[in-house]
Amino acid sequence: MLFNSYIFLIFLPVVWIGYFGLNQVRLFKVARFMLIIASFVFYGYADYRLCFLLMFSILANFGVHVALRRENSGQAVKRLLFVFGLLINLGLLFYFKYLDFTLENLNRFLHAGIALRNIVLPLGISFYTFQQLSFIVDSYYGRAGKYSFSEYCLFVSFFPQLVAGPIVRHQEMIPQFGELEKRRIRFENLLSGMEYFIIGFSKKVLVADSFAGICNAGYDNLKELSSFSAILTILAFTLQIYFDFSGYCDMALGLGKLFNIDIPVNFDSPYKAASIAEFWKRWHITLTAFLTTYIYIPLGGNRKGTMRTCVNVILVFALSGLWHGAAWTYVLWGLLHGAAMVVYRLGQKQIDRLPRGVLRACTFIFVSVAWVFFRAEFFRQPWYLFKQVIVGGAAGIHGEMVRFFCEKSMWKLTLERIMSGSAIQIICQSVMTGWFAFWILVCVKFPSSHDIVGRKIRKTGYYIFLSALFAASLVQLSQVSEFIYFNF
Secondary structure, eight states: OOSSSHHHHHHHHHHHHHHHHHHHTTOHHHHHHHHHHHHHHHHTSSOTHHHHHHHHHHHHHHHHHHHHHOTTOOHHHHHHHHHHHHHHHHHHHIIIIIHHHHHHHHHHHHOOOOOOOOOOOOTTHHHHHHHHHHHHHHHHTTOSOOOOHHHHHHHHHOHHHHTTOOOOOHHHHHHHHTOGGGGSOOHHHHHHHHHHHHHHHHIIIIIIHHHHHHHHHHHHTGGGOOHHHHHHHHHHHHHHHHHHHHHHHHHHHHHHHHTTOOOOOOBOOGGGOSSHHHHHHHBSHHHHHHHIIIIITTTTTTSSOHHHHHHHHHHHHHHHHHHHOSSHHHHHHHHHHHHHHHHHHHTHHHHTTSOHHHHHHHHHHHHHHHHHHHHOSSTTHHHHHHHHHHHSOSOOSOHHHHHHHHTTOHHHHHHTTTSOHHHHHHHHHHHHHHHHHHHHHHHHHSOOHHHHHHHTOOOHHHHHHHHHHHHHHHHGGGGOOOOGGGGO
């Protein structure tokens, strides 16, 4: 079920009323069970079979956790249980996400001729698998408390963060489910949650999806793009993924607050970053924390010399790319970020002396160029786009990109009655260029949604603005699209 859909806007108030209604009459366990059932309904809405996979993963991991907590188990037994838990999680992830990728490469390099399985990737499997991997590691090292099955089940399946994160840890979430005060309606959280949700909803529907159409039009006509159109195609995805992921993270935070659950911040204006290191402290914050805690530090972190540190950084970012998708383009994207991180670490003192504005511009340009590999459908595609940037010529914006942006605009329909086609084309291209410039400015200069909600600016004009945003977003729901991170 998508957050940006009519069915979810019906689902949400029904679940909210049921959950707090049951808590109001002190049926706390029933309320928790109802929220678990609702989360499974949310997850299995498109395909009920996904619920069986999720429940198997939950049962297997909780069983390992219970076994690891037994005091009479020897260290050898615990080590075997730990390995078993890792194999369950990594095995499921490999089968569903990487098996076909592995077979493709065996066929390509070894001419093996193995038939592909054409396995459909289950929604959110990368997120809830990493979440449970961290839980198994913490259980093995004695860092996980004694939890009931219902607490653990809700921790994994809680619908605001199930499909696209953040990757939460047990100590951040499970204790909240048992707090008595969080079982009562809190007016402050209700307002903040609605603000976050509406802001994120509008980011996705009004902004991200508009850039998605422009980006798709550019990629569909790659070899016909002028230099300017090729640059806008790059920027279109840069803005699409920013507002798509930012919108999802805001909605997840807001939904958590509606249920009095504080979900970790996962996105904090990353295009304001003045280095690649700062970018990764602002983009997908919980993934960075997971990779640092469970991979980078166990590999030795920065404790074993400069060369080893550089290798560790490159390896972690390569794994980050592979986590995002089973394709070499994702791995290359990760390696690019790893190389940039190494360069920054080696020359940090000299680099940080540059003006912050220059550093922010350079970071934004690098991240935008790297996104081309992330967006690529096949390995050669990025080079076609970069080639058009250089040799595409000085023509205007490609007609298909302009058509998507302007075709259904009321102001364009009005202009058609009073102006010629060529004049309208010039105006449309100018407006479209301004649209790009405005949203880039929003990314690098405007307050974040956390700043806006945190200021608690709750005046009449603010509520009118939010209501208008929500209404405009509802109108666009006829063009529902998935979040980019649902694919991971």
